[in-house]
Amino acid sequence: SPTFRKDKLHRCNLLLSGDACVYVSRSTKTTKYTYVRLNDLKVGSVVNVYGVVVFFKQPFRSRGTDFCSSLKITDQSNQKISCTIFCDKVDSHPKIFQIGDIVRMHRFKAQFFKDTIMLVNTFGFSVMAFDGAVGGAMEPRTSSRTYHFDQDDQRAVEELRLWAANQGLLPLVPTTPLSAVQPKTYFNLTCQLLAKAPVDSTCTLLRVWDGTRCPRSLLKVIVEPNVTEGPSSLSSAKENLIANVLVYDNHVEFARQLKLGAFLRIYNLRAIPGSSKVPGLTSSQSEEVDHLAFHLHGGTAYGRGIRLLPENSPDVQELKRVIEAFEEDEDKVPELNDSEMLDVWCTPPESLGMRTDFVLMRDSNVCCLCSERSCSHNIQPVTLSELKRSEPGRDHHVRVQLRSYEPLRLHQALKLYCSKCETMQDVPDDELVAELFSEASRYSGPCTPPQWALSGQVSLMSEGKSKELIFLMGATLEETCRLADGYQNIVPVRPSGGHLALLDLSAPFLFRGRKRYYGCKQCSEAALTEVSAEGVQVIDEKVIAEALGVQLLQFVLLMKLKLQDATDTLDVFLWRDAELFFNVSAEDVAADQEAQSSICHTVESLCPAEGSTGMSVFNTHTHTHTIIFSVGVC
DNA sequence: TTAGGGTTCG
Numbered sequence: 001s002p003t004f005r006k007d008k009l010h011r012c013n014l015l016l017s018g019d020a021c022v023y024v025s026r027s028t029k030t031t032k033y034t035y036v037r038l039n040d041l042k043v044g045s046v047v048n049v050y051g052v053v054v055f056f057k058q059p060f061r062s063r064g065t066d067f068c069s070s071l072k073i074t075d076q077s078n079q080k081i082s083c084t085i086f087c088d089k090v091d092s093h094p095k096i097f098q099i100g101d102i103v104r105m106h107r108f109k110a111q112f113f114k115d116t117i118m119l120v121n122t123f124g125f126s127v128m129a130f131d132g133a134v135g136g137a138m139e140p141r142t143s144s145r146t147y148h149f150d151q152d153d154q155r156a157v158e159e160l161r162l163w164a165a166n167q168g169l170l171p172l173v174p175t176t177p178l179s180a181v182q183p184k185t186y187f188n189l190t191c192q193l194l195a196k197a198p199v200d201s202t203c204t205l206l207r208v209w210d211g212t213r214c215p216r217s218l219l220k221v222i223v224e225p226n227v228t229e230g231p232s233s234l235s236s237a238k239e240n241l242i243a244n245v246l247v248y249d250n251h252v253e254f255a256r257q258l259k260l261g262a263f264l265r266i267y268n269l270r271a272i273p274g275s276s277k278v279p280g281l282t283s284s285q286s287e288e289v290d291h292l293a294f295h296l297h298g299g300t301a302y303g304r305g306i307r308l309l310p311e312n313s314p315d316v317q318e319l320k321r322v323i324e325a326f327e328e329d330e331d332k333v334p335e336l337n338d339s340e341m342l343d344v345w346c347t348p349p350e351s352l353g354m355r356t357d358f359v360l361m362r363d364s365n366v367c368c369l370c371s372e373r374s375c376s377h378n379i380q381p382v383t384l385s386e387l388k389r390s391e392p393g394r395d396h397h398v399r400v401q402l403r404s405y406e407p408l409r410l411h412q413a414l415k416l417y418c419s420k421c422e423t424m425q426d427v428p429d430d431e432l433v434a435e436l437f438s439e440a441s442r443y444s445g446p447c448t449p450p451q452w453a454l455s456g457q458v459s460l461m462s463e464g465k466s467k468e469l470i471f472l473m474g475a476t477l478e479e480t481c482r483l484a485d486g487y488q489n490i491v492p493v494r495p496s497g498g499h500l501a502l503l504d505l506s507a508p509f510l511f512r513g514r515k516r517y518y519g520c521k522q523c524s525e526a527a528l529t530e531v532s533a534e535g536v537q538v539i540d541e542k543v544i545a546e547a548l549g550v551q552l553l554q555f556v557l558l559m560k561l562k563l564q565d566a567t568d569t570l571d572v573f574l575w576r577d578a579e580l581f582f583n584v585s586a587e588d589v590a591a592d593q594e595a596q597s598s599i600c601h602t603v604e605s606l607c608p609a610e611g612s613t614g615m616s617v618f619n620t621h622t623h624t625h626t627i628i629f630s631v632g633v634c
Numbered sequence: 635t636t637a638g639g640g641t642t643c644g
Contacts, residue, residue: 055639055640056639057637057639060637061636062635062636062637063635063636063637064635064636064637065635065636066635066636067636068636068637070637070638070639071639072639082637082638082639084636084637084638086635086636086637113637113638114638118638120637120638186641199644202643202644203644246644248642248643248644249643249644268641270641270642272642272644295642295644297641297642297643297644298642298643298644299641299642300639301639301640301641301642302639302640302641303639304641
């Protein structure tokens with residue numbers, strides 16, 4: 001089509017009939033982009049530029065329909081240029097982490113505003129960001145599936161880094177640890193989110209930490225436990241490190257979307273000494289005077305905002321090291337050293353049997369929905385130290401407190417289990433899956449779909465197609481998910497050796513609504529064959545997995561709990577009966593927010609608040625190498 | 635279209 005732009009990706013719906021077949025080729029010829037210096041912008045021209053960020057605002061919701069980012073950049077010409085980006089997709093905005101980051105901007109229009117020239121994005125724009133440190137990672141931060149980045153780009157980034165370093169543009173301390181926060185100052189904080197709670201419609205509480213201890217006592221904000229997302233109580237050592245951050249107004253929406261365990265950078269956070277009134281408090285906070293409160297005021301002045309930092313960013317890696325060091329220190333258990341525990345944590349469960357491990361089940365007394373347990377409840381409780389000395393193969397009751405649990409981030413408790421080879425693995429994160437989709441769509445070539453497959457157009461939001469199976473090629477993860485909203489069964493495929501094949505099995509082989517299904521790499525012998533709907537009411541994941549030669553992986557929950565009584569502590573694993581214990585299915589947990597919240601509530605209700613004498617009774621049954629607990633509450 | 639850097643209601 002003449003309306004297609006060369007070297008651009010175009011998306012279109014194709015309606016094919018009969019044996020019609022369409023090949024869409026992508027040019028491998030690369031365009032040479034030209035970049036202009038910031039002192040050479042002509043009003044009205046659309047340009048590509050490189051620059052060092054000297055000021056930025058994270059994307060914020062504008063009064064229009066888009067998010068808006070605001071930057072000021074400079075380059076070797078020393079000209080400082082303001083840039084505005086409007087885009088409804090936050091992901092398309094520049095991912096700026098700190099002053100001194102480098103950006104590459106394509107298709108920005110130079111225009112006049114208040115007697116000065118500035119840049120605004122135009123149709124087809126793209127933005128990339130890079131670490132600004134000399135010798136830093138060259139990996140571009142971009143959401144683009146396909147992007148152009150060659151040696152010239154690398155050189156441009158390196159040159160800007162050197163220049164910026166000589167100009168002293170990189171801040172010496174981009175963020176301040178809690179241990180160095182001064183009262184009455186504004187600072188940037190890199191931290192992990194442990195819990196959050198809405199305070200009122202204009203204010204949300206974020207409980208964060210960075211593993212360092214603020215020498216000043218911190219404001220203790222108490223909100224109703226039932227509105228808190230995340231653990232309502234933590235060990236006192238950990239509690240002392242937690243900063244309560246109150247975020248207001250426009251930041252509330254962003255805060256609401258944050259997931260527990262996320263790594264954040266909060267910009268322009270204000271440390272306020274002394275008492276301050278906090279809405280919705282249930283304790284007499286105002287009497288406390290010598291404490292620091294942290295406020296993220298409303299508005300975007302001075303770049304106020306919050307950004308989610310990716311796990312692989314160097315700052316997050318460093319933060320994790322500090323946090324882990326603290327946790328290791330706190331978690332020292334005499335009978336098991338940390339590396340041993342870590343081994344277990346990362347070891348498939350079949351080898352857990354080689355150790356004295358414990359699996360918890362929830363007792364019928366706790367929750368009426370649970371089935372009756374076979375153990376009897378007139379067994380006298382034993383202490384943990386007695387239990388540890390006992391021979392395997394016996395039933396026990398123990399009266400203990402649940403001191404802590406891991407992982408704090410629920411999604412890490414969710415694992416994929418292969419019943420055939422009995423191995424367990426983490427659920428691949430979206431970033432990895434998206435990359436697999438993107439990889440699969442990059443390889444094109446002649447491809448003959450099997451005779452039984454019909455090619456054609458699909459429209460979104462089709463209902464009642466429970467017997468339909470769609471093989472989808474060349475779509476992104478996002479597109480696949482969107483399509484899965486309307487279709488029951490979607491199998492992503494890629495061309496391979498002239499035929500259709502499944503994607504790498506690290507990616508889900510099947511999407512059914514919000515649910516994703518994975519196959520075992522080791523045990524599957526995947527081949528694309530026709531799935532017969534005959535004799536079945538609904539084509540479900542089992543039918544499809546079997547037809548495709550995929551060994552279906554099962555969602556399971558794995559948690560580590562630390563039990564404590566007056567005599568000892570005991571680390572126990574909750575695995576085989578985790579679903580019964582929580583009264584949710586792991587598969588639902590993978591796709592359903594409500595199931596996730598239900599687990600949080602259960603764990604929190606069993607983890608007694610600091611100083612409480614609340615006790616739980618755990619009934620245990622030991623056999624060979626595993627002790628099974630059945631839990632009741634007294 | 636929106637914003638167009640420049641501290642707060644809390």
